[in-house]
Every structure is written in structure tokens, then in C-alpha cells.
Amino acid sequence: MRVVAAMSGGVDSAVAAARAVEAGHDVTGIHLALSRNPASYRSGARGCCTIEDSNDARRAADVIGIPFYVWDLSDRFHEDVVEDFMDEYAAGRTPNPCLRCNEKIKFAAVLDRALGLGFDAVATGHYAQLRTGADGLIEMHRAVDHGKDQSYVLGVLDQQQLAHSLFPLGDSTKASVRLEAAARGLLVADKPDSHDICFVADGDNAGWLREKLGDKAPNHGGEILDESGEVLGQHDGTYGFTIGQRKGLRLGRPAPDGKPRFVLDIEPVSGTVTVGPREHLAVDRLTGVRPRWCGSVPSRLEGTVQLRAHGDEHRAVVVRSDQGVEVELLDPAYGIAPGQAAVIYDGTRVVGSATIAATQRVSA
Amino acid sequence: MNDRTVYLDHAATTPMVPAAVEAMTAHLLEVGNPSSLHASGRHARRVVEESRETIAQALDCRPGEVVFTSGGTEADNLALKGVYWSRRAADPRRTRILATSVEHHAVLDPLHWLEETEGAAVWPLAVDSQGRLDVDAFRAAVERDPGSVALISVMWANNEVGTLQPIDEVVAIAAEHGIPVHTDAVQAVGAVPVAFARSGVDALTLTGHKVGGPFGVGALVVRRELDVTPLVHGGGQERDIRSGTIDPPAIAGFAAAVELAVKQQADHATRISALRDDLVRRVVAAVPDAHLHGPALDSGLRLPGNAHLGFPGCEGDSLLMLLDARGIECSTGSACSAGVPQPSHVLLAMGRDEEAARHSLRFSLGHTSTQADVDAVVEAIVPVVERARAARR
Numbered sequence: 143m144r145v146v147a148a149m150s151g152g153v154d155s156a157v158a159a160a161r162a163v164e165a166g167h168d169v170t171g172i173h174l175a176l177s178r179n180p181a182s183y184r185s186g187a188r189g190c191c192t193i194e195d196s197n198d199a200r201r202a203a204d205v206i207g208i209p210f211y212v213w214d215l216s217d218r219f220h221e222d223v224v225e226d227f228m229d230e231y232a233a234g235r236t237p238n239p240c241l242r243c244n245e246k247i248k249f250a251a252v253l254d255r256a257l258g259l260g261f262d263a264v265a266t267g268h269y270a271q272l273r274t275g276a277d278g279l280i281e282m283h284r285a286v287d288h289g290k291d292q293s294y295v296l297g298v299l300d301q302q303q304l305a306h307s308l309f310p311l312g313d314s315t316k317a318s319v320r321l322e323a324a325a326r327g328l329l330v331a332d333k334p335d336s337h338d339i340c341f342v343a344d345g346d347n348a349g350w351l352r353e354k355l356g357d358k359a360p361n362h363g364g365e366i367l368d369e370s371g372e373v374l375g376q377h378d379g380t381y382g383f384t385i386g387q388r389k390g391l392r393l394g395r396p397a398p399d400g401k402p403r404f405v406l407d408i409e410p411v412s413g414t415v416t417v418g419p420r421e422h423l424a425v426d427r428l429t430g431v432r433p434r435w436c437g438s439v440p441s442r443l444e445g446t447v448q449l450r451a452h453g454d455e456h457r458a459v460v461v462r463s464d465q466g467v468e469v470e471l472l473d474p475a476y477g478i479a480p481g482q483a484a485v486i487y488d489g490t491r492v493v494g495s496a497t498i499a500a501t502q503r504v505s506a
Numbered sequence: 507m508n509d510r511t512v513y514l515d516h517a518a519t520t521p522m523v524p525a526a527v528e529a530m531t532a533h534l535l536e537v538g539n540p541s542s543l544h545a546s547g548r549h550a551r552r553v554v555e556e557s558r559e560t561i562a563q564a565l566d567c568r569p570g571e572v573v574f575t576s577g578g579t580e581a582d583n584l585a586l587k588g589v590y591w592s593r594r595a596a597d598p599r600r601t602r603i604l605a606t607s608v609e610h611h612a613v614l615d616p617l618h619w620l621e622e623t624e625g626a627a628v629w630p631l632a633v634d635s636q637g638r639l640d641v642d643a644f645r646a647a648v649e650r651d652p653g654s655v656a657l658i659s660v661m662w663a664n665n666e667v668g669t670l671q672p673i674d675e676v677v678a679i680a681a682e683h684g685i686p687v688h689t690d691a692v693q694a695v696g697a698v699p700v701a702f703a704r705s706g707v708d709a710l711t712l713t714g715h716k717v718g719g720p721f722g723v724g725a726l727v728v729r730r731e732l733d734v735t736p737l738v739h740g741g742g743q744e745r746d747i748r749s750g751t752i753d754p755p756a757i758a759g760f761a762a763a764v765e766l767a768v769k770q771q772a773d774h775a776t777r778i779s780a781l782r783d784d785l786v787r788r789v790v791a792a793v794p795d796a797h798l799h800g801p802a803l804d805s806g807l808r809l810p811g812n813a814h815l816g817f818p819g820c821e822g823d824s825l826l827m828l829l830d831a832r833g834i835e836c837s838t839g840s841a842c843s844a845g846v847p848q849p850s851h852v853l854l855a856m857g858r859d860e861e862a863a864r865h866s867l868r869f870s871l872g873h874t875s876t877q878a879d880v881d882a883v884v885e886a887i888v889p890v891v892e893r894a895r896a897a898r899r
Contacts, residue, residue, distance in 0.1 A: 170827075170831075209827075209830065209831070211823065211826075211827050212823075213823065214823070254897075255824070255897045255898075256897075257897075258893070258894075258896040258897030258898070258899060259824055259827070259828065259893055259894070259896075259897045260828075260893055
């Protein structure tokens with residue numbers, strides 16, 4: 143196959159590209175330029191947008207011996223990922239831009255362009271496994287390395303996208319990938335993993351949002367209330383909060399019972415943030431919208447859902463609805479925010495995903 | 507697929523000519539610092555001075571006017587900063603710098619720096635839809651307040667679309683007010699006639715690797731009467747304007763290349779422009795909507811080896827990659843920051859929109875180009891454009 147290997151400049155995508163070559167594919171390395179102003183984003187080597195990362199990707203391609211190009215997708219990325227991220231926070235929700243990027247950029251804009259240019263597939267360094275099921279459809283399963291498993295952020299891919307994807311690292315542990323990178327002479331072998339959100343330079347989400355949103359959000363400043371409606375403090379923007387957040391509330395006085403308080407609700411229009419005890423965060427039902435299915439669409443499934451990257455699995459019953467899905471959690475989940483993705487699993491297989499629109503608290 | 511590489515990016519760099527390789531390698535094993543006083547030093551100095559004379563002969567300047575640098579970018583920086591500083595020191599009112607908006611980044615970026623940090627006021631000079639300086643607008647910009655102009659910088663020929671600039675008219679207007687003129691002639695030397703004294707410019711940039719010489723060596727030809735404040739301080743080796751140990755082998759190779767390029771210029775231009783015309787005509791005939799940017803082929807206002815073509819509905823990046831996969835090497839003609847292609851400032855200055863600035867390719871022919879190269883492009887271009895258009899949908 144003719145394969146485009148998306149190379150971030152990190153160790154995983156470099157080894158993935160090398161393995162694609164070894165599997166006999168005709169591989170071309172590409173680095174995605176996602177920032178309109180690469181120098182301004184990250185100065186470290188952790189993100190996916192810096193000049194250093196682009197150079198690291200280029201050197202890895204040299205070592206592997208494949209052609210290498212930079213594809214400028216900064217406009218698409220800004221429209222589909224960065225603006226969506228801002229809009230979601232402005233609306234009081236908590237988005238995951240990595241899923242959005244996979245859905246709209248890596249396995250859409252990049253894949254479409256690659257197919258148009260005569261390639262057959264896109265290979266990435268994501269940790270997930272693909273196999274062909276009994277029904278002939280491509281199934282995506284969790285990676286062998288459960289600590290690194292990234293099937294959650296790939297839960298937005300449909301059958302068409304999966305049929306043109308390669309994840310060469312799904313059967314390996316991160317430790318073995320690093321050893322392999324060193325053995326292959328890839329200088330990125332000991333480069334630190336990326337974390338956080340690539341376009342938020344210093345990892346300070348709230349600061350970034352404050353700067354970018356400015357007056358765009360109808361939520362600059364408001365009151366922090368307890369569940370009885372008593373005003374406990376003030377804040378300067380609901381985008382600084384996420385449901386389940388405990389730190390940074392700066393309430394001054396402790397709760398009467400001395401227990402820590404958590405963000406229970408965010409109301410962006412009035413700017414109200416409600417706090418309360420952890421047990422009031424417990425959620426046992428979710429409504430999911432914008433469902434994305436990896437393969438055939440179940441009407442009812444007893445399986446598990448994962449509600450955040452590297453989060454726990456929750457046993458659940460998922461039922462399709464007109465809007466998307468209704469999820470009944472058999473064990474309550476805490477700190478679940480609208481905007482997050484619920485990725486649905488049947489065993490290790492990813493069934494699909496939906497964006498959490500509403501949660502229902504466990505009745506006391 | 508082609509096993510042979512079809513190299514059509516001579517404006518980026520062109521292969522060294524055998525005469526330059528010979529001249530350079532002849533000195534690589536010799537010892538001697540040209541600044542040393544002993545026999546070995548004198549020998550090295552002789553190599554450098556003979557090279558300087560060779561270049562002076564080829565470019566119609568005096569040997570003492572040739573200041574060797576590390577290349578075109580350093581020569582441009584030296585001309586712009588060095589002349590700006592000295593002219594402003596002589597009269598603090600001189601803070602304006604006039605330059606076309608289609609200059610190379612080696613000119614635009616130092617100007618931007620002078621504006622940010624040294625109080626310069628840079629006046630971008632408009633060009634027409636062919637990329638050629640608007641002389642009336644230029645005259646108006648000068649005459650608005652001639653006493654405030656520190657210097658004028660107008661490239662001899664544009665690196666992207668190949669437009670030749672009206673250097674004679676620029677010099678004539680500048681001379682009325684005694685304003686020095688710098689020209690970046692990196693693309694022009696060897697491609698069109700370039701004569702320093704006859705042109706009347708005060709400073710001229712050239713570089714080795716664009717004329718068949720080595721990388722890492724170039725020169726600023728600068729009139730002795732023009733004060734230039736040094737950029738690089740040290741031993742003062744080059745007329746106290748430029749310091750750094752002189753590199754005899756590179757300079758010998760550079761001189762051999764300049765000599766040959768200038769000697770062969772007319773024949774080269776005839777041969778290369780015929781190939782270029784053939785390439786443009788056949789590509790435009792084969793690909794619907796494809797069109798030439800910059801001056802017409804027969805206008806006499808274009809570098810002989812430059813073919814800058816627009817392919818609507820395509821990304822230049824995609825075209826480049828698809829041609830590269832077939833062994834055909836060209837350029838999107840756009841500046842790169844971190845490998846991120848930016849829409850060409852040259853095409854934007856020529857009034858093209860961002861879309862046009864993104865769908866363009868530059869083929870640049872040079873001394874090794876052949877009819878077979880042109881045929882290879884013509885053969886590949888239709889399927890490549892179809893593919894690139896499919897990728898855009």
C-alpha cells in the first residue's frame with residue numbers, strides 16, 4: 143500500500159512510520175503544521191506544533207529513509223479544533239480537542255488529501271489495535287499497553303476512516319517502542335511524551351482561554367454558590383472551571399462540615415458556578431449526542447464506557463435514542479462534564495462514541 | 507517512474523561547474539592564511555586577490571570594490587544595515603529606506619529589523635501585476651522628501667517570478683538626489699548582463715552557489731566612496747568592512763564560476779530561454795487554466811530560466827510532492843518558516859489573492875537543463891495536476 147505516515151516529531155509516530163516501511167508499504171512521512179504561528183506556541187518539545195518538532199520529524203524520516211513533507215493544515219485546525227474548543231468552553235462545557243482533531247483533521251482532512259493524492263492509508267503512532275472481524279468489518283480494540291491505550295481519542299472514527307488507518311504500535315508497550323526507536327537510531331527515542339493540549343503553550347488552559355475568549359464569552363465573572371444558593375465567592379470567568387474541579391476555587395472559608403467542595407454546575411449565561419460535596423457529583427445516567435459508530439450500530443449494548451482520556455471504565459447499558467444514546471451507568475461516575483466524550487466499548491472493542499450533553503445525578 | 511532526477515530548481519541553487527570545482531579543489535590542500543606575512547600567506551593572498559580581479563573584470567567594477575562575504579544574505583545585510591547606519595550617522599534625518607515589496611527575505615527581514623530596532627522607516631514600493639516596480643510611484647516616494655532617504659534597495663531580478671526591475675530608471679532618479687542604490691543581483695548574474703559601473707548602482711549583492719560556484723561565499727560589490735559601517739567586527743580583513751579569515755579555496759571557486767557564467771551569459775540565456783518557452787507553452791497547452799505569472803515570455807523583462815506557473819484548483823505543495831515522487835524537482839516559490847508554506851509575498855504584492863499564491867509552482871532552468879527535462883515535465887504535468895485537484899476536493 144501507499145501510506146502517509148503522520149509524524150509529529152515524537153517517538154511513537156517515528157517508530158510507527160518505520161514499522162510501516164518494514165511491513166512493505168511505500169511510505170511518505172508528513173508533518174502537520176497545525177499552528178498558524180509555529181514559533182509562538184510551545185518552546186518545549188512536548189507538543190505537536192513547534193519548529194523543533196517539525197525538525198525532529200524530518201530527521202526521523204531521514205533516518206527511516208522516506209520522503210518527508212510538511213502539510214499546512216493550520217486553517218482547518220483553527221476552524222475545526224481551536225474555535226470549537228473556545229466555543230465549547232464559552233458554553234460551559236469541557237471539550238476534548240484531541241478527539242476533535244482525530245475526527246476532523248488527522249482522519250478526515252489529512253486522509254481525504256492522502257486518498258486524493260493516490261495514497262491508500264494514513265499511519266499514526268496511536269496505541270490502538272485494528273483487526274478484521276467475523277463480519278468483515280474493521281474492528282478497533284484497546285492497545286496491548288493499557289497504560290498507553292489511546293483508543294479513547296480514536297472513538298470518533300467510522301468504518302470508512304478505520305479502513306484507511308494503520309496503527310502499527312497497538313501490539314507494543316511504550317517501553318518497547320522506546321527501545322526500538324533507540325535501536326533504529328532515531329534520536330527522538332528518549333523525547334518526553336506529549337501531554338496537555340498542543341495549542342495551549344504552557345498548559346494553562348484557563349489563562350489561554352481568558353486571553354483568547356476575552357469578551358466573546360458571556361461568562362466573564364460571576365458568583366460561586368453553594369447548593370442552597372448562598373454566595374461563597376466570586377470568579378472571573380466560568381471557562382476557568384470544569385465539573386468535578388476541586389482546586390483553585392479560592393473560596394476562603396471551608397464548608398461547614400469541613401469537607402472539600404467541588405464544582406457541581408456551571409451556568410455560563412448567568413456566570414454562576416455551583417459547588418458542593420463530592421457525593422453530589424455522582425452521576426448514573428448520561429445523554430450523549432453526535433454519536434459516531436466505528437462499525438455496525440447496536441440498538442442496545444451491555445458493555446463499558448470510558449468518560450475521559452485515561453479514565454476508568456464504567457459498566458454501562460447503552461441504548462440508542464433519537465438524539466444519540468442514553469447511557470445507564472451501573473457504578474456511579476464522578477466529575478463528568480458536558481462536552482466530554484463517552485466512548486463505548488464491548489470488551490476491548492470500541493463500538494463508538496458520543497458527546498455528553500447532559501448528566502443525571504444519583505438521587506440522594 | 508523516472509530513475510533520472512529532473513532538476514528544475516536552479517533558482518534555489520545550481521550545480522557547481524567543473525571549472526569552479528577545479529579552481530576550488532586546487533587550493534584545498536594548501537596551507538596559508540591570506541593575512542599571514544610569510545610565503546604561504548602571500549600565496550594564499552595572491553589566490554584571493556587574483557580571484558577578486560577576475561570577479562571585477564567580469565562584473566565591470568574595480569577589484570577594491572569587491573567585498574567577500576559568506577553569501578548573499580550577509581551581503582544584503584551588510585549593504586542595508588551598513589549603509590543605513592553610515593548615512594544616518596552623517597545626517598540624522600536620513601531614516602527612510604525605499605525597497606520594493608517583492609524583495610527577497612534577505613532584504614525584507616533586515617529592513618524589518620532596522621524598522622523595529624533602529625528607527626528606520628521602510629517604504630514598500632509598489633509593483634505592477636507583472637512584479638515590476640511602479641516607477642512613478644517610486645519617483646513620488648523619493649520626491650516626497652529626498653533628504654530623508656538613507657538608501658534605496660531594488661532587486662535586479664526577482665527570485666520567484668523572474669521579473670527584471672528597471673534599475674536604470676531607479677538609478678537615474680536616485681542620482682538626482684544623491685541617494686545610494688543597492689541591488690540584490692543574486693539571480694541576475696550570469697542570467698542577464700550585469701555591469702556594476704555601467705549600471706550606476708552603489709552596491710550589488712551576488713552569491714557563489716547561484717552561478718555554479720560553491721555555497722558559503724558571496725560578495726557585496728560596493729563603491730569605494732560609499733561608507734559602510736561594518737556588521738561583523740574582527741580582523742578587518744575585507745576593507746575593514748567585513749572581518750573573518752578569508753577562505754581562498756571558496757573564493758577561487760566563486761571567481762571561476764562568476765567568470766564562466768558572465769562569459770557564457772548570452773549563449774546561456776538564448777539556450778535556456780528557448781527551453782523555458784517550450785516548457786511554458788506546452789504545459790499551458792496541456793493543462794486547462796494553467797497560466798504564467800510575471801512578464802510575458804517574449805517581453806525581455808524576465809529571467810531566461812524562470813517559469814512560474816499557476817495551476818488553479820491545486821495546492822502547490824501537492825504538485826511539488828507528486829512531481830518529486832516522479833523525480834521532478836521544482837519549488838512552490840514560497841518562503842518557508844518551519845517548513846510551513848506561507849503564501850508568496852511576491853504574488854500577493856502583484857495583486858494575486860491568497861488562493862493564487864498557493865497554487866503556484868516555480869520551475870527554474872539552469873546550465874544543466876536539457877530538452878529531456880522539459881519533456882519530462884510536460885509528460886508528467888497532466889496526471890499530476892489531475893491528482894492534485896482530486897486531493898483538493
